[in-house]
Amino acid sequence: MTASAPSSDRPTSPTPDPRRELGAALRRWAAGGAGSIGVVRVLDRHGFGTVESGQLLAGTADGETAGLLYLGALDDAAVPLASAAAGLPQTRAAHVAESAALQAGLACAGGATLLGHPLPAALAEALGAALEEARPAALLSTVDGAAALVLTGPDLEEAHGTLEDGPPGLDAEAARVARELLRRGATVTERRTVGDTEVLVDLWVPVPSVLVVGSGAIGEALLAQAALLGWAGRAVTELDEARAAVQAFTEADVVVLLDHAPRFDAMLVDGIRRGRGFLGALGSRRTQAARRERLLRAGLTEEELATVHGPVGLDLGARTPAETAVSIVAEVIAARSGRAAQALGASEGKIGG
Template sequence: MLDIAGELNRWLAEGRDFAVATVVAVSGSAPRGPGAALAVDADGTAIGSVSGGCVEGAVYDLCTQALADGKAVRERFGYSDEDAFAVGLTCGGVLDILVTPVPADGLGRKAFRTALSATARGEAVALARVVQGPVKLLGQALAVRQDGSYEGELGGHPDLGRAVADETRSLLDAGRTGTFDLAQDGSHCEPDLTVFVESSVPPPRMLVFGAIDFAAALVRMGKFLGYHVTVCDARPVFASRTRFPEADEIVVDWPHRYLHRTETDERTVVCVLTHDAKFDVPLLETALRLPAAYIGAMGSRRTHADRDRRLREAGLTEVELTRLHSPIGLDLGARTPEETALSIAAEIVATRHGGTGLPLSGSHTPIHRDTVGPRPGRSARVAA
C-alpha cells in the first residue's frame, strides 16, 4: 500500500472515505508481490494495482463493499482450471488480499495517516495490520517508527499493541515486508494472530563515479529504478548540474575520498565509469570492502585485466574480487550511452533478484521468483 502513499496521503488530506486492498501473501507465479495495493474512494475512483489486471475487477468490488459495510475482509484469488477468464490468476499463482475500509471518521485512520505521511516525506516507517485472527481485529493497524513509537491500537489492548510494535520494528530495521504470528496476549505461544508488516524505507543509493556521457544516461536509468543517485568526479568542469540535471547530488571530490566519508549500506549500488587507473583502483579498493549490493566497473577486457592485477597488488582477496562486475553490464550488444545504461541497469536488477540474464523464452526458471534483497523505492517488498 505504501507504494501509492502520495495519492492516498492526498485523499486523507481531502477527508475522503476509501478502502484499500493489499496483497499480503503470494504463492506461485504472480505479477505483483506483497504490499501491492489497489484503493477505491467513495466516488469510485481507483488507484494502484494488485495483479496487473487479472483480478482487478473483483478486488474493486470488494473495496466498494467494504466501504458500504465498514468491514475488513481477506480473500484468496487463484487460477481457475475450468475457465481461464473467470476471476483468478491465469498465470497460475495465488494471491491473498486484505481489504480494509478507511472511513474519514474511523479510529484506524490515525495509523494510516502516520504511515502514509511519513512515507511521502521519505522517512522510515512500517504499517502493521492484522490479516488473520478474531474478526474484530481483522484489518486493524499500527504505524511504527524506527524509535519504536507507534500510532493506532489493536482492539483496545495496549499490551498486544506494544508486542506487535516490537516485532514490527525488527522488520522495519531490516527494511523488510512480511508476516509474523502472535497470540492475543502478545506471546508466541499458540499464536492466533497473523500480522502483515509493510516497511517503507528511504530509497537506496546509486553512486556513479565518472562524469562522462554514459553517466548521464545511467543517472536517468537509476532515477527510473527508484534510486537516490549521486554523481562524483574530481573534475569540476564535468561534474556540474548543467550536465546532470536529474542527479540528486553532484559531488566534486576524488572518488575514493568521497566513498570513504559517505554513507553506504547493503542496498547501495556503486558504478565506476572512470576507467582510469588513478581513479578507479583506489576507489574499487575501498568499494570492494564495503557492504554494497552491487559494484561494477566500466572498461575493456584489457582494462579489466590491468585493473585486476593492480587490485591484487593492493591486497584484495579472491573473495573480494569476485564481487566486482567488470566489464560492467550484461551483454546486450549495447553501443550508445542509453543502451549501455540499460545493460548496466539490467545487471543490477538481475543481481538484486538472482536473475540469470538469459532470455525467458529459452530458460526454465520461474518468471516471478522470490526477491533476494530489498527493492529500491519506498516499499521494500521482501517476504519475511
C-alpha cells in the first residue's frame, strides 16, 4: 500500500537526528558484545564544496553500519573500510566524479583520504552516549589510527582511552587542544600537531540555542533566521528568565540582548562571568557606550567587556530587521568557527568549515 503524503492538518514526525541515531548504534553494538567497532573519518579532502565537519561512519565486522560520509557519495570506499577497520587501522583513497557528487547533493567533485580505525567498546559506549544525549564529545586519534581518545562532558573533562602509545603527556596536551576548539562553540574536524605527534580531532558540539532578550521585529527575524539554520531559539522579556538561561549556558549557546534597559546589565555580568557561549548586545554606539560605563562601574574589566559582541552583527549594510538578523547570525558563525569575517575572494584560506 502506498503511503499518502501528510496532510496539512496531520502532524508529521520529526526528522530523526542522524548524530543521535549514530550514537544509539554505537551504544547498541558496544552493549551487544562487539569487542571493537570500526570508525571511518576524513583525514584529508579536496573539492566537494562546503561540507559539514564531524563526518563519521561506523560499522561492525559483520557489515552493519551507521552514520554517513558526504551524503553517501563515498560509500563505495567507506562502507567496506568501516567493517575492515574494526580489526585493523588503515587508510583508503576515495574519489567522486562530478556527476556522482551532484547526484548525492554535493556541490562538486572531490577526493578524500579516509582513515579507518578500531574503536574499543568502552570508547564506543562513551562516544555513543554523548552523541545520543546531545552532549559535547571529541574523538581524537593518531593519524595512523593506532591509538584513540574520547573526551566527553560539558567541558570535555571525561577521558576514555589513551593516545599515549606516543610520548608521555600526549593525552593532556591533546585534551587541551580539544577544549580550546570547544570554546569556538562549533563542530570541527582538524589535524593538529600535538608535541611531535600528528592527531586527527573530530569535535561535536550540540546545535546552538539562541536566546533573544527583548521583543520586536528584529527579535522575530532573528528567531526565524535561527530556525532556518536548524538552531533552537526562544525569546524572553523578564530579567529573571534571562539570567536563569545564561547561568545554564553551554559553549554552543547564544544570547542577543535587544532591550536597552539598564536592569539587563545583570544578565551580561552573569554571562561574562560564566565565560561560555556568544554574548551579543544590540544598540547604537551611544547605547553601547552608556552600557559599557555602567558595566565598568559594576567592576568588570576592559578585558571582560571585550567578550561582549556589541553592537552585535557584521557590517553588511543591513537596513531591515531580516537583514540585521542575517548580520547577527553571520557574526555568530564567524566567531564559532574562529574565522575573520571577510569576502571569500579576499581570503586565501580553506573555503568552508
